[in-house]
Amino acid sequence: MLTVLAGGTGSAKLVRGLTHVVSEDLTVIMNVGDNISLHGLYICPDIDTILYALSGLLDTSRGWGVKDDTFHFLEQASRYGVEDWFRLGDKDLALHIARTKLLKTGLTLTEVTKILGEKMKISHRVLPASDQHIETRIKTPKGELHLQEFWVKLKGEPEVLGVTYQGPEHPQPAPGVVEAIRDARNIVICPANPVTSIAPITYISGIRDALASVRERVVAVSPVLGGRPVSGPAGKLLRSIGVEVSPIGVAELYSGFIGKMIIDESDEVMVDGIGRLGVEALTTDILMEDKKGEQRLAEFVANV
Ligand code: FO1
Numbered sequence: 001m002l003t004v005l006a007g008g009t010g011s012a013k014l015v016r017g018l019t020h021v022v023s024e025d026l027t028v029i030m031n032v033g034d035n036i037s038l039h040g041l042y043i044c045p046d047i048d049t050i051l052y053a054l055s056g057l058l059d060t061s062r063g064w065g066v067k068d069d070t071f072h073f074l075e076q077a078s079r080y081g082v083e084d085w086f087r088l089g090d091k092d093l094a095l096h097i098a099r100t101k102l103l104k105t106g107l108t109l110t111e112v113t114k115i116l117g118e119k120m121k122i123s124h125r126v127l128p129a130s131d132q133h134i135e136t137r138i139k140t141p142k143g144e145l146h147l148q149e150f151w152v153k154l155k156g157e158p159e160v161l162g163v164t165y166q167g168p169e170h171p172q173p174a175p176g177v178v179e180a181i182r183d184a185r186n187i188v189i190c191p192a193n194p195v196t197s198i199a200p201i202t203y204i205s206g207i208r209d210a211l212a213s214v215r216e217r218v219v220a221v222s223p224v225l226g227g228r229p230v231s232g233p234a235g236k237l238l239r240s241i242g243v244e245v246s247p248i249g250v251a252e253l254y255s256g257f258i259g260k261m262i263i264d265e266s267d268e269v270m271v272d273g274i275g276r277l278g279v280e281a282l283t284t285d286i287l288m289e290d291k292k293g294e295q296r297l298a299e300f301v302a303n304v
Helices: 009-021 045-055 072-079 090-104 109-119 147-153 177-182 194-202 205-213 234-240 247-254 265-275 291-302
Strands: 002-006 026-030 036-038 041-043 125-128 135-140 143-146 162-166 186-189 218-221 260-264 280-284
Touching: 002 009, 002 194, 009 026, 009 045, 009 291, 026 045, 026 177, 041 090, 045 090, 045 109, 045 125, 072 090, 090 109, 109 125, 125 177, 135 147, 143 147, 162 194, 162 234, 177 205, 194 205, 194 234, 194 247, 218 247, 218 291, 234 247, 247 260, 247 265, 260 265, 260 291, 265 280, 280 291
Parallel strands: 002 026, 002 186, 026 125, 186 218, 218 260, 260 280
Antiparallel strands: 036 041, 135 143, 135 162
16 A cells, blocks of 8 residues: 655646556545635645545645636625635535534534545545644735735745644544554655645654654655745745755755655755754656656656
8 A cells, every 4th residue: 555645736647647546545634724614614624635636526726626617606705795715516516515514513624524535536535734723824924914814815925934833732643544654564754845745744643653653764855946836825835834945955954754765857956954863855857747757757756
């Protein structure tokens, strides 16, 4: 079994690539830190993105939401004063309504995600990192914001003063997560935002300890290439927590629980620096610009 720690868009590409190149079971452990309640619905953006990617429904040009979706509901609702900054498409809404209804019957997020995955005919296992609500909060001069408010509503523009993960004092991993790490042939950390996609997962001490205990089998794909994040606000967020925006910076952040890191071949000069952190650096082309690129990187990742 291969186990993958994943966030949203960038992760979806690698996960989709892996489904094409590996024949073994895949378990995807999902970030829940960007989950948000809006219009009475419980939305899990990263889980949604992976479910859509694995079922072939994903709008791959945007990297989120359903392909060929329309926004009639939101357009009409905004006429009544409903907030429309978070673009929920008409087809996408169906998933949030189904999830919220199932959660209201008392099922856990793990159970609900399993049901939705089955209905979407997904054969791989998608597990929320936790059944508890652990929310990534961004501290800005305008006050503390939900990640989606910072990134989508305010377009990532406010200065970032810090990042916190808000939830129970001792957040618990969801059932099956620790076992999926312990029993995996290898564990892959996707090239996702280290601060808002991976850290909310490893913030759960049971998960962090499980990864550390099998550290030599944990391989991360760098989300940074040539001093810049491959996509999204990772640079700003890494700087805000005092981490250098480079594969070395990310390797240092992850060094307690990874044994290997895949970096871009253009960053080869960093191999020794990463090695000094006790992490073996491997180089390849890490950009996934099309399906071929996804499968090429997935092949490399699956065979380290
Ligand atoms: N991202 C955006 O940039 N703008 C949106 O309006 C937006 C809506 C949205 C709706 C459902 C969903 O599952 C994801 C959505 N995303 C949107 C993506 C999401 O904000 C981020 O990609 C992740 O939270 C970061 O991992």
